[in-house]
Amino acid sequence: MDGIHFADGFDTAERLAFGLGAPQLVTVVAGCLLAFALLHAPLPAAVAVPFAVVLVVVAAALGWLRVAGRPALDWTIFALRHLIGPRRGVLVVTREPHRQPAPAEAGARVHTEGARAPLRDTSCAAAAAPPRHAAASNIIRLPGASSRDATNPSTVRRGARRVVFFSLKGGTGRTTLSTEIAAWAATCDVAKQTVIVDCDLRSACVGTRLGLAHAGIADFAIASPDERRLDAFLTTHRSGLRALLGPSRSTNPDWPVTPPVLREVLRELDLSGASVVIVDVAPEMNALTVAALRAADDIYVVVVPSATGIHDAYRTTEQLRRLGLRDRLGYVVNRADGRVDVSVAMNDLGGQVVAEVPEDVALVDAENSHCPAVLSGRSAAAFELRRFAGVCAPATAAAAR
Ligand SMILES: Nc1ncnc2c1ncn2[C@@H]1O[C@H](COP(=O)(O)OP(=O)(O)O)[C@@H](O)[C@H]1O
Ligand SMILES: [Mg+2]
Structure with missing residues (x-):
């Protein structure tokens, strides 16, 4: 990859003249x-x-x-x-927090090695980890910084933990990771309050991966706002995972499922006591995707370890940072085969690899048998996905305690 500089102009505002925005x-x-x-x-x-x-x-x-x-x-x-503006107290300006890698993050590579251990070594306990946002909360936040800080009780939204796997490149494994993590989180979640919402309206695949067919988010969107009840549109997988499926046909991403509809769904899920909500989105920055990303607590950029995959990681990170979401980002390397080292790119991006899911035919088999690999598989990918579920879905970690 000599001569290719992915970082050229990365993370900088548009410049008009003399290097100025x-x-x-x-x-x-x-x-x-x-x-x-x-x-x-x-x-x-x-x-x-x-x-x-x-x-x-x-x-x-x-x-x-x-x-x-x-x-x-x-x-x-x-x-x-x-x-x-109206204020009380003294003016205190603090620097934007530097995220400390949580032990689970720091040990991601080590665990990947361990991913080849047999199934009996896997447990929810192995996956338990403290929240990723370990830094102190800002007292003054600059424009663009997230208003949500998991370490600050006064700014924490009460409700489900919302997780989105994202990349601007299609086929990186967003749906695979979403369904696998959601299925394992639901299996460990005694309260059965884990939900997956399919918002990839052009190519909704959550139902296919889970072997489910049901009225879903598009039907919810066109139902009468006064009479619709979200429960009627949710279907339940045998793992206990509740799913709000996408349409079986390719649908306009701008209508009828609009950002207000998604926000209503997420609000309803919060009110119903959902603990984890995973939203599968399209690989493009349409209005619905942006709404899902803004509503998310954790956004995991899915990186495929190849030249185009790493280039996509830069582009995706740049877009997410422009949305002001930099403090919610983590990175998942999918289809890792050990041949391409992503650490240089991660250093450049200031990102943490939270999980490395290996290239594994078990995930293709899982797709074709409509059965998540984490539920039955003894594969390396299943092991790593179970560990990772504990990092990003608190119900999974809580169940282990
Ligand atoms: N780690 C992996 N190993 C092998 N195949 C994978 C892996 N991750 C994803 N796949 C396969 O890659 C294809 C694309 O994955 P998908 O999750 O649909 O991507 P996206 O949602 O990002 O478009 C699917 O057929 C899936 O089974
Ligand atoms: Mg997909």
Whole structure:
């Protein structure tokens, strides 16, 4: 892959001129114009010149200076908003948290080796792990930072843990991981409150993988809003997993399943006591996908270890960061075969690989037999998926205690 620089221009705002984004450029131009006006104002030169110089320097600093990886303009706007807005207490600005890898994350590679152990070594306990968000909560958050912080009780939403596997490239294994993890989480969840929602409307496959057919989210969307009850549209897999299936035909992703419909579904699931909700989405940033991603607590970027797969990981991360979702991201390497090292890309992305699911024919067999590999398989992939389920689905870890 010599000569290919995936990181070129990565994670930077669109630049218009002189390396500046639109807000910074406007600030610099405005500062220069003001300085120019000041120099031509009927003021003594001893006053006008120093003020004009200060104006230009401040404008330039706001344009080009970056503090802790963010433009000084962002910091200034946010501090001003804080000072102007109603507040109590003192102004405390903290840096965006650096996520500490949880033990389960740090040990992901080690566990992958262990994935070749026999089934009796697998247990929910092996998968138990503390939440990934270990850093302290921000007191002031910059624009773009997530408003949700799992370590801060005052900002934690009460309700199900929502998980999305995402990549902009199709065929990376999003549906496979979603259904396998959901099936195992449901098996370990004594309260049977694990739910999978299929929001890939063009190519809904959750039903096929689980061997289920039922009215689903598209039927819910066209039912009368006053009379529809979500329960009537959910079907239950033998693992105890409840599923809101996608349409069997390829459907317009913009209608009838709209972002408000999805938000209603997620709200209903919260109210019904769901513990984990996994949403399978399309490999594109349509409105429904964006709504699912914004609603998610954890987003796992699915990375296939190949040149195009790694390139996709950069593109996907860039899009997710632009949505302000950087603090919810984790990475899952799927179809890992040990031949391509993703660690350079992960360092570059500042990401953590939470699981490495090997290339395994058991997952293809699982698809063709409509039976998740985690439920019956003794394969390496099944072992790693069970471990990973404990990381991303708290009910799985809780059941193990
Ligand atoms: N780890 C794996 N090993 C072998 N086959 C896999 C693995 N992960 C996924 N697959 C297969 O790859 C194909 C695409 O997976 P799928 O989950 O449908 O991708 P996506 O939802 O991202 O489009 C499926 O046939 C699936 O069985
Ligand atoms: Mg899919």
